[in-house]
Amino acid sequence: MSGRADAVLWERVKTRLRTELGEDIFSSWFARVEFEGADGASVNLSVPTRFLKSWIQSHYFDKLLGLWTAEVDSVRRVELIVRGAVRARPAVKVEKPVVAAVAASPAPTFIPASSAAPVMAQASAARLDSAGSPVDPRFTFETFCEGGANRVAYAAARAVAETPAGRPTPYNPLYLHAGVGRGKTHLLHAVAQAARRADPSRKVVYLTAEHFMFRFVAALKNQSAIAFKENLRDIDLLLIDDLQFLQGKSVQQEFCHMLNALIDGARQVVVAADRPAAELETLDERVRSRLRGGVAFEISSPDLDLRRDILKSRYAIAQSQNPGVDVPETVIEYVAQSVVSNGRDLEGALNRLVAQWQFTNQPVTMNSAEITLRDLVGATEPRRVKIEDIQKVVSRHYNVSKADLLSSRRTRTIVRPRQIAMYLSKTLTPRSLPEIGRRFGGRDHTTVLHAVRKVEEMMQGDQHLAEEIELLKRMIDE
Numbered sequence: 001m002s003g004r005a006d007a008v009l010w011e012r013v014k015t016r017l018r019t020e021l022g023e024d025i026f027s028s029w030f031a032r033v034e035f036e037g038a039d040g041a042s043v044n045l046s047v048p049t050r051f052l053k054s055w056i057q058s059h060y061f062d063k064l065l066g067l068w069t070a071e072v073d074s075v076r077r078v079e080l081i082v083r084g085a086v087r088a089r090p091a092v093k094v095e096k097p098v099v100a101a102v103a104a105s106p107a108p109t110f111i112p113a114s115s116a117a118p119v120m121a122q123a124s125a126a127r128l129d130s131a132g133s134p135v136d137p138r139f140t141f142e143t144f145c146e147g148g149a150n151r152v153a154y155a156a157a158r159a160v161a162e163t164p165a166g167r168p169t170p171y172n173p174l175y176l177h178a179g180v181g182r183g184k185t186h187l188l189h190a191v192a193q194a195a196r197r198a199d200p201s202r203k204v205v206y207l208t209a210e211h212f213m214f215r216f217v218a219a220l221k222n223q224s225a226i227a228f229k230e231n232l233r234d235i236d237l238l239l240i241d242d243l244q245f246l247q248g249k250s251v252q253q254e255f256c257h258m259l260n261a262l263i264d265g266a267r268q269v270v271v272a273a274d275r276p277a278a279e280l281e282t283l284d285e286r287v288r289s290r291l292r293g294g295v296a297f298e299i300s301s302p303d304l305d306l307r308r309d310i311l312k313s314r315y316a317i318a319q320s321q322n323p324g325v326d327v328p329e330t331v332i333e334y335v336a337q338s339v340v341s342n343g344r345d346l347e348g349a350l351n352r353l354v355a356q357w358q359f360t361n362q363p364v365t366m367n368s369a370e371i372t373l374r375d376l377v378g379a380t381e382p383r384r385v386k387i388e389d390i391q392k393v394v395s396r397h398y399n400v401s402k403a404d405l406l407s408s409r410r411t412r413t414i415v416r417p418r419q420i421a422m423y424l425s426k427t428l429t430p431r432s433l434p435e436i437g438r439r440f441g442g443r444d445h446t447t448v449l450h451a452v453r454k455v456e457e458m459m460q461g462d463q464h465l466a467e468e469i470e471l472l473k474r475m476i477d478e
């Protein structure tokens with residue numbers, strides 16, 4: 001195996017994982033796995049956290065290896081590496097200074113959420129308190145830029161932080177949802193820190209869903225589950241981040257008990273996730289229903305004013321850390337106009353420009369900025385495709401009615417478009433097989449799986465069909 005061929009194989013393995021595990025599980029555990037290379041019998045993949053590594057190793061390792069071996073006979077091992085360890089290598093490629101510089105940008109320093117010590121701008125090392133995940137001291141309300149996209153979420157978060165213990169806000173649980181990089185984590189960390197500052201005796205715990213799972217599974221293993229549960233139920237303010245990663249029946253049940261106990265006991269809960277609760281399909285219905293009983297606010301993508309504000313406040317910080325740094329206002333405006341996706345990309349864009357200045361010791365010009373930011377400019381979040389859109393486009397294209405697609409009729413002229421529509425629903429939406437089955441006239445999930453496999457198989461032997469499906473995808477995307 002080598003070069004491009006490896007990457008193609010990895011795409012195929014991912015497609016199979018997606019089909020076999022369902023979009024939700026795939027995006028929870030594999031969306032952040034990256035292919036690092038292959039070396040004879042060994043395939044190297046990287047993941048962003050140690051937790052993800054151990055979870056994949058214990059739950060999906062055999063499947064991963066099996067799928068690789070099915071592609072390449074000689075593969076005997078799949079190595080999972082934690083990305084920080086891979087990327088932090090000092091291998092600075094001269095032709096790509098920007099990437100190296102971004103990797104070299106300072107890592108956040110952390111303080112524990114429930115530490116009684118005042119929040120300091122520069123905590124020296126990452127520490128973990130007994131119940132929570134680390135909180136980044138830079139993520140405060142003061143460094144969060146407010147705008148139309150996040151105004152309501154911001155106000156609700158502030159209200160939570162300022163409301164004394166024992167008197168939860170009317171938003172309980174408060175559910176914040178948004179696509180990547182729009183500031184959910186920043187807001188949760190800001191709440192944790194402000195609440196601590198307002199009342200150091202208040203028990204505030206910030207936990208990522210991954211960390212909750214990890215702690216719960218570890219507590220079960222060493223038989224300290226009861227202490228773990230009691231510790232969590234004694235909290236005044238609980239902040240749960242990245243709820244979409246909460247997996248596993250017993251973990252979800254425990255989470256649900258905790259949620260009920262806290263809310264019924266007049267404690268405040270705040271939850272953040274990348275989509276509305278109703279769309280978290282792998283989440284236990286009882287948890288979803290409890291979340292629906294609270295108040296949900298969405299953070300939408302930043303408008304131009306907010307993008308400008310985020311960039312300006314980040315640049316002010318960069319100036320204080322890098323005396324003499326020179327990114328002209330026109331370039332900042334260019335970034336605000338053209339990097340439209342989210343706060344993380346804006347921050348990444350600015351980091352690159354600052355790194356470019358550090359590497360070249362030259363003021364950043366419009367031309368050089370355009371080259372440096374080529375891949376970020378104009379990037380938007382993919383539009384969410386709905387099953388109805390797919391059904392509409394497929395029925396129009398094959399001249400069958402939507403009722404036919406959903407019916408039990410088995411004539412060839414209907415079966416084929418129906419299978420294609422199911423295949424497209426599986427590959428273009430995050431819907432699970434049972435959900436797709438329900439949306440296609442109440443079919444069983446195995447029927448959907450059969451359709452997906454059948455279409456994949458037909459596409460391999462029929463170039464014409466493969467092109468037709470590509471065309472349908474484009475039509476659905478329009």
Ligand SMILES: Nc1ncnc2c1ncn2[C@@H]1O[C@H](COP(=O)(O)OP(=O)(O)OP(=O)(O)O)[C@@H](O)[C@H]1O
Nearest residue numbers: 143144145180181182183184185186310343344347
């Ligand atoms: N309104 C904002 N003001 C200031 N910084 C922001 C804002 N929105 C996002 N950011 C910055 O963008 C980066 C990404 O934000 P954050 O990690 O909070 O996003 P997220 O919504 O939790 O994304 P993900 O779901 O990918 O974890 C952070 O560095 C954050 O400080």
